[in-house]
Amino acid sequence: MILNREIPTELSHEADVRWREFCNALNRANLAPFHDADLQAATQRIFAFSDFVVRSCVHAPGMFLHLITSGDLQRSYLSGEYDGRLEKNLQGISENQGLGRSLSG
Numbered sequence: 001m002i003l004n005r006e007i008p009t010e011l012s013h014e015a016d017v018r019w020r021e022f023c024n025a026l027n028r029a030n031l032a033p034f035h036d037a038d039l040q041a042a043t044q045r046i047f048a049f050s051d052f053v054v055r056s057c058v059h060a061p062g063m064f065l066h067l068i069t070s071g072d073l074q075r076s077y078l079s080g081e082y083d084g085r086l087e088k089n090l091q092g093i094s095e096n097q098g099l100g101r102s103l104s105g
Helices: 011-026 036-047 051-060 061-068 081-090 096-104
Strands: none
Touching: 011 036, 011 051, 011 061, 036 051, 051 061
16 A cells, blocks of 8 residues: 555545555456556545546546556647547547547547
8 A cells, every 4th residue: 555645644545445446446347557656656646636537547447547558647748739639539420429439439
């Protein structure tokens, strides 16, 4: 277990609980958790403050692992680069279900 030194004491327990939820979701999806202590600590800080991120990661644990391994979370985008990627992914989509499939990868 990572010590949550940078997380206020009041949120430390919640961060640990949410981290275990995420690890359980990885296990259910037959995915291995990452073992980078700095990344785990950063993830726990995010989980402590964002219900949305926790719910998203528990619902689709592979998505978060993909963001980590692809480098998307650690890089800066050039001006307009992300817009271009989004536009390319949305080409030909004319209904909500198609939008959901495209955005969820």
